[in-house]
Amino acid sequence: MPLVVLGLAIAWLYSANPLSSFNNGAPPVENLTVERTILDQSGFRLLVRAGGSEPMKIAQVQVDAAYWEFTQTPAGPIARGDTAWISLPFPWMLGEAHKVTFVTNTGAAFDHEIPVAVPTPAVTSANLVAQALLGAFVGILPVAIGLMFYPALRGAGQSTMNFLLAMTIGLLGFLLVDTIEDALEFAGESAAIFQGPAMVVLAAAASFLLLMGVSRRGGRPSGLALATYIAIGIGLHNLGEGLAIGAAFAAGAAGLGTFLVMGFTLHNITEGIGIAAPILKVRPPLWTFAGLALLAGGPAVIGMWIGSLAYAPQWSALALAIGAGAILQVVIEVSLYLKRSDGRGSSMMLSPPVLAGLAVGVGFMYATAMLVKI
Template structure:
């Protein structure tokens, strides 16, 4: 206290901290009450009725799945208009057909329904389906080449698992088999391998985002495909960065685990797309294409091995990293063949892209720490060569699998 009985000017003033009292709860409740009253008034009085001029509501219908079987054609459709919509008629090749809708009645915004048509489709022929609503709006679905949709049974599950192992687990395992040889590299060799990892992961990010945006374009407009992909990618990146840095900067086995996780999430999205192709009867994977997928993924195993070259992890660690990176391809094939929609594949690829971005940030950070000087490691001949080699290898091997 000074002579005037006042506290010193530099004394810290603290406010009591406790649970919100009744007054605080009252002020929190006021805005919610006003919002509720405003919504009730809007619904009850319908002030927008004076603006209606008799025009029909905006209607959107997205075809999410087409199944061709012995009993005809089944279509999974999703409504996205401003009001519930009613399917009035269905045409196939410009002829009207009786149809069965499950569930029946108007389709609410965002809801789905199955449309069954007893149409005798012809193998190898092209067919066009047109759905007409009770307002006169039409929505078309083209079937370029009609083939029977594969049925789900135990043998198809086994075949899909075998393919998933071959294009997901096997190449990662082969890439990790280079571990003993890579252990002998020097400083420049390590910089090369870490930069190679960044290069191949950068390719995967670009490829995943591009494919996710393409799939999102096929989804219903209400999902806001491109926005969903970007927000999911950034959210996944920020969340994994927070988790990864919660116990310090990941190095060694922890960094290899994050690399395997990012690649695994990417392979999950790829598996969903391949499984959906099987389910629609559109997949015709030849031996050359399967070998191309395998070669394309071998470099992923090398990238996983790079951060653990200076340690000697037990053998089971390599098995775990292999399953983490390649196993989701099997799960994706199974899920995609059973229940597929483009928005879910786009979402999985976006999550994978965010995870890979997190890995790129961590591997880049490791390169900087190794140099001892900010950003110097990125501009050494070894690192620049590694970046170009990693991206180049992924690009060249991707040419084998693009159709």
């Protein structure tokens, strides 16, 4: 019965059109977002997404305040939520800034800035291999280096263990804040139809609840299981970062110099130490360390490939939001594991080794993040 009433109400709304009495002649609400920009010898190619209340039609396109002929694929009005490629045979100049303005048939104008015109790199096997090598260098290698501290840390006493676990919480706490900040930034660049901030919150909450439910199926995780969850959380974070770096490659604006690459590497070394902390009391086989390094750092390579091939800001926001939820789950589990392993309960969280570990974890991540922020 409720569904029947709802169907009748919708049918009456479309047939009677009671909203027509509110029509004062104003044009429909329109919104246009540029999701991808490609520069090559033929000019500009821009992927746009419509977000208005009704299908919108691009009537004219300006480049630097001059009107230019353009080709739209597919042609015709762009429905709400749909995308179209706009091709402009504009003779752009290397290194110059350009401003593209889309004018709809209602007179609404939407601007898109190209700060520095550079050719978009073509997708080739050589480029994909180069991206994989860079992703391995900034993602897998530093995690593996951090895991190499495992033999030296095996003889650690309880105070050192508390310090290392607290340091893990500190570095994950910093990653959580940094991930949420980046996710909201990408969400602000996405089309309004995706409801960026709400998408970030909901995706993070869903990721947290799902991983929390999975981790508690066999009791509270510890040892290798806890290390695996730490690697998953870090891996999802690195996936989001890889998407952003891959998008920079696709835009021809990577700007990844040697100093910046080294900054990424130093920034991620502590992640390997954090993964090793829960397994210091066990002796897993060697392949386990290789698996943990790939789980935590490998997504950076995948993210670079996806970002360079099919980048859009909403996908980076979604990936980072999922990573934020995973990191929050790991922070809670490591905190509970720290309390259980020490045996002194909540009072232990205020002990000098724990406070020092939290400070070192946050401080190191903050200091090394200064090397990669541009």
